[in-house]
Structure formats: C-alpha cells, structure tokens
Amino acid sequence: MHDALQKEIATYEKRTPKSRAAHEKASSRVPLGVGSNYRYYPPYPIFVRDGHGGYIHDLDGNKYLDHNLCYGALMAGHCHPAVMKAVQERLHLGTLFGMPHGMELELADEICARFPVEMVRFGNSGSEVTMHSLRLARAVTGRGKIVKMEGGYHGGHDAISVSVKPKASQFGDPDHPTPVVSSLGVLKGTSDATLVAPFNNLPALEWLFDQHPGEIAAVIVEPIMMNIALCMPDEGYLQGVREITKRHGAMFIMDEVKTGGKLAYGGACEYFNVKPDILCLGKSIGGGFSLAAFAASRETMDVIATQKMFHAGTYNTNPVVMAAGLATLREVLTHDAFAYVDKLGKKLVDGYNEIIAKTGMAAYTDGAGANGALMFYPKRVRNYRDWYHVDEDVWTHYWFGMVNRGVMAQPYWWDEQWTLSVQHTEKDIDFHLRVFAEIAPSLVAAQQERMTTGVHG
Numbered sequence: 001m002h003d004a005l006q007k008e009i010a011t012y013e014k015r016t017p018k019s020r021a022a023h024e025k026a027s028s029r030v031p032l033g034v035g036s037n038y039r040y041y042p043p044y045p046i047f048v049r050d051g052h053g054g055y056i057h058d059l060d061g062n063k064y065l066d067h068n069l070c071y072g073a074l075m076a077g078h079c080h081p082a083v084m085k086a087v088q089e090r091l092h093l094g095t096l097f098g099m100p101h102g103m104e105l106e107l108a109d110e111i112c113a114r115f116p117v118e119m120v121r122f123g124n125s126g127s128e129v130t131m132h133s134l135r136l137a138r139a140v141t142g143r144g145k146i147v148k149m150e151g152g153y154h155g156g157h158d159a160i161s162v163s164v165k166p167k168a169s170q171f172g173d174p175d176h177p178t179p180v181v182s183s184l185g186v187l188k189g190t191s192d193a194t195l196v197a198p199f200n201n202l203p204a205l206e207w208l209f210d211q212h213p214g215e216i217a218a219v220i221v222e223p224i225m226m227n228i229a230l231c232m233p234d235e236g237y238l239q240g241v242r243e244i245t246k247r248h249g250a251m252f253i254m255d256e257v258k259t260g261g262k263l264a265y266g267g268a269c270e271y272f273n274v275k276p277d278i279l280c281l282g283k284s285i286g287g288g289f290s291l292a293a294f295a296a297s298r299e300t301m302d303v304i305a306t307q308k309m310f311h312a313g314t315y316n317t318n319p320v321v322m323a324a325g326l327a328t329l330r331e332v333l334t335h336d337a338f339a340y341v342d343k344l345g346k347k348l349v350d351g352y353n354e355i356i357a358k359t360g361m362a363a364y365t366d367g368a369g370a371n372g373a374l375m376f377y378p379k380r381v382r383n384y385r386d387w388y389h390v391d392e393d394v395w396t397h398y399w400f401g402m403v404n405r406g407v408m409a410q411p412y413w414w415d416e417q418w419t420l421s422v423q424h425t426e427k428d429i430d431f432h433l434r435v436f437a438e439i440a441p442s443l444v445a446a447q448q449e450r451m452t453t454g455v456h457g
C-alpha cells in the first residue's frame, strides 16, 4: 500500500469513528458486520444514518454525494417524493395479503410497454429472477446446461456462482475459460451444468455449442458487464449472441437487473436494439423497494401458465412494493428523466476524461446512461481478464480520496460503477469533478511511484 493511500485511510478513520464502533459491535452478531458480503471492505464500512435526494449522511454526520445509490438500485435517488407518496398511500391499506390485487396487471402492462416482452412474473430480488429465468429456459428447452460469462454476476444462487471472480492461476485458456466455483457450499451437480465463455467473444460461444450439441438451455448475459466496473459489448456482440442462441435452439437471457431501470427507457433492449428470449429486471425499477421481475413471450411463459413450471413466493407482488414500482415507472423513470440523467452522465464522463488527459493519468472513464466508471487500465476493458489487471491500489486511493472529501463516487470495490439519479443536479456534477480534479495529481504520482518501483495491482 503506497504512502498517500495510507494517509487517506488514516483520514477516513479519523472522520468515521462511529462507523468503526458500529461495525465492531455488529460483527459480534452478524458475520462480517454487514448484511451482504459486498458491503464489507477494510478497515470497516461506513454506516449510514439517512439519505435524501442525491445525498447520504453517515453516523458521524459526514455528508456524501451518493453515487453508490445502493449498487445502482436508486436511479430515483433517495426518498423520491412520487415513490414516497405512493408507498404512504398504500401503507394504511395493508402491506401483505398473499392474494392478488390488480396491480400485477398494471405493472406488467408498464413493463411490456417498455420492453419487448409479453408476460411478466415478479419477485423480490435480482437473484430470484435470474434463478427462475434459468429454470424457465430449462423447462422450455428440456435441456440442462447454461452458459454464463467469465466475470459475470447474476446473484447468489448456485447455478451462476461460477467464475464470478476467478484468480489468474485458475483461468485456463482465454477462449475456453475453466469454470471455477466461486463459493464453498455450491452444489457440484449444479455448478457442473454451468459452462463459461469470455465476454465479447462470439467464436468462443459458438465453440461451446459445438462441444455440447443439444445440451445448452440458455446463455445468460449482462448486456453491459457491470460487475467488472463497466465493460461495453462490442458493436454487434449482443446481436451475435442472439443469433447463435437462436440457431442452436437455446434461450438468450438478458440480465437487465442493473441496466433495465437505468440505461434507457427500454433498458438495454432499446439501447442496443436487441430482443432476448427472457428478460430479468430488478434494482432501479423498484425506486428503493425490493422489486424484481422476469419476463418473456406468451409462448415461453406458457410453461408457467400451464403449471408445468413452478414459480412462487410469499412476498411476490406485495402491494407496497408494487405501488413503489408503479410510481417509479410512471412518474420517475420517464423519457425526460433518462434524457436528463444522460446529460449529467455525459458531463461527468467528459469531465473525468479531461482531467485524466490534463494530468496524464493512465486511466480512462466510460459511461452509459446513468452509469459510469473510472478504469485504471491503459485501454478499453473488453472482458474479465482485462479488468483483472485494473490497478487496485490506485483505485482504492481514488475511492478513499473521494469519500474523505464528501463524494461517494461509487460503491466500494473496483468491480462497481457510479449511478446518477434523477435527483442529482449539474451543481452536484461540478462538485464531483472539482473533488476528482483535487485528488487527480496524487493518483498520478501514485501511479508513477508504482511504475518506478515495479509494484502493480
């Protein structure tokens, strides 16, 4: 760890003693002291007191411009008035029935108006809907294997807990990655049915189909890989996946849990003009509440309608969350909102790239819709193995440097990206850029020091 980073971490510790104390206490009862492994980072995570609009406060009262936004689940921003109103109006009418109420149809209509799908089933998390979308693909095709991308993340269930963050020593052939189980406890029989392809490599995908004729039920893809920061698909790549899956009788599952509610009005389907067989949605469509969905054509969903495939859940379509989802789609994530956030996003990305060019930083910034990331890598990242070489130490310096000056530039970990919200303003972007410009020279100095000492992430 270089000196300047150590100094930033010391400053962080000085600013956030209440978070440290809260984390120490929480760790005695809650593994890692957090509710989801991603939320832990050393020395300890910031504990949040409240969030409004585009900002949050921590327990010590420090204020942060929030571009974490719950790992991209809040393009609406915190406590959006339209979402709050809808939820408050629903709350006193009962929160949970386990019986239908009519909002299922209303929300399904909204989704079908935006995305190229005909029928929708709802869930509470991205993991749930990717899990059911795989079951759906298996049910429809009668096949067992699935293909996921090396470095792709689709939640915590067994079938996709493979090659999420493999180490270089486990990689195998770049065109034919070795599948690597990513957690203890994953059932071998399940992970064995998962094949792994490199992103942005159509011949490698075709090769897998040739190796396993008639066995692959689905290819699941994040249209922009946002669990390796921000990795755009090459031009025509998604169309290529579409064509290959179709030709081999497999389903193309597009995991739009991150992109669906924050890339464009019609998500990646619209942005890249591509039509998957099964679509997964989550995060931002709920406006801050636990809403997710999987959707497909009437013909595909028929396997559920005829009760050949089982999908259920006590909390599915609970009225509070459905009210939040309806308000979010109808009143918050509008065409105008996407145009507004696109403009902010472009200003932020262009601003970063100007500072990068001016200071000679070995990095670049990329963005799409509400999303963007600073990549400490000399050329455009095209797949997991490129991303693997991002300089972690300099990235960590960047993150703590920004946080210590009031900008939560993105969630902690360099595999994430920033999210902009409809409640952020041009002034917020100016503030963000001022802070980045302030710390940029020290990042460049750290890069130079690491180059001369030969240390690299």
Ligand SMILES: Cc1ncc(COP(=O)(O)O)c(C=O)c1O
Pocket: 071, 124, 125, 126, 127, 128, 130, 153, 154, 155, 156, 222, 226, 227, 255, 256, 257, 258, 282, 283
């Ligand atoms: C692309 C993608 N799919 C699925 C998930 C899982 O969603 P959840 O955390 O709501 O289970 C995530 C979470 O980050 C994700 O980024």
